[in-house]
Amino acid sequence: MTKEPSLPEDLAEYAEVAARPRPDRHRPWLPMVAVLLVVGLVVAGGVGYLVGRPASPPADDSPEAGFARDMQVHHAQAVEMSLIVREKSADPGLRAMAYDVITSQQQQIGQMYAWLDGWGLPQTSPRTSMAWMSGMDHAGMAGMPSGSGSMTMLPDGRMPGMASAADLARLKAASGRAAEVLWLQLMIPHHQAGVMMAEAVIQKSDDPQVVKLANAIRTAQLAEIDQMRQMLKERDGVERSS
Template sequence: MRRAGWAAVCGAVLLAAAAGGVTAALADGPADDPAVPASATSASVPGADSADAGFARDMAVHHQQAVEMSFVVRDRTDDEEVRRLAYDIANTQANQRGMMLGWLDMWGLPKVSSGAPMAWMGTAEGGHGSESGHSGHSGHGSGSGKGGPLMPGMATKADLARLEKASGERAEVLFLQLMTAHHKGGVHMAEGCVDRCRPGVQRDLAQGMVTAQESELSLMADLLKARGAKPE
């Protein structure tokens, strides 16, 4: 069953990569090329406050934390399953982050916003949690890069400090719990882009993120269960 889980995750990751991989090829294409999506043409560049730009900025920050947590746990456990999962998350989300920052460059839009994170979804969704918990809504960082409320699923400074101090199975369990919350928040954000972003490669990538991260959520639930733990 564990092998089937990895197969499903790998398939979902490949789907996400395929959805986003088109971006690199399109970014160099002429503006009047019919293969270039509307969001990539100078006549239809999204605004700085659009869902397209907001999602790219916020998800780039969200992905960066997932990459950081994955590198932390990789050095704190010898378990091959957890290390492989961490590598897959770090590799996939680092690549996707590069795509989203590339879109912002292509659109001539800032990579940070002075507004609250998640405003592109119609409401600022931070500010619900506490520094001691890891519901991911308060503590360190934000979509604006100025500190303040976090985006859905983001770990707090206290969470990250605990992960950095843990080792062995304790590090594995904590990573899986934190990443489960992180992925749930990421799915929520990606679904927001699917609903609000304009048709094109970014919305396709967001749908691929939903599929890939839901598969990884299922795998992480199995890994937690095998360790006598569950998501918090």
């Protein structure tokens, strides 16, 4: 069942004050006004929340559910790597970008978690990651390497773009400029895969809230890919092949 939106604190306070008995005059209709105010706000908020949403929630095997689950995992690793590099870098520009990744992707993780909860679906699934993307072809997409083609799981079970355990260990062991270069080398393909996932659900979904977030992810990460490439070039780093 969809959770009702909370009442804004200032209006809740107004309703509570309006319902209090007044010693100077008798106003028996005030409590009813307060009740109607609260009910009206809840109903209005609920209608606003539901406008534009599909009549029924996405199914467990839907592209929306697959995207929400897989992108949470994908985002979580980007946050982890960005937290690591912020402790190792003194460069203001790179630290600012890492901070943006941390804050924006943590917020998006919470948003997708809430979707699944609201849809009455589990946060994980026995289905193979990326299965919801079957039939997609991303060749020639903006920001993608040539020949990127369709998304398939890597031989060791990782989703495309995900850093390996060895990569993360190297990042944790690195420091200074070396850590910055490695973070950029890992984050570029990580973002490229994130863009592919967003593009896939944009094409497959008719849920406005899902499409809206996917478009925001795609736009932000394509812009960050360009910035990361420039930062990597400034550090004489070489982009890793996907």
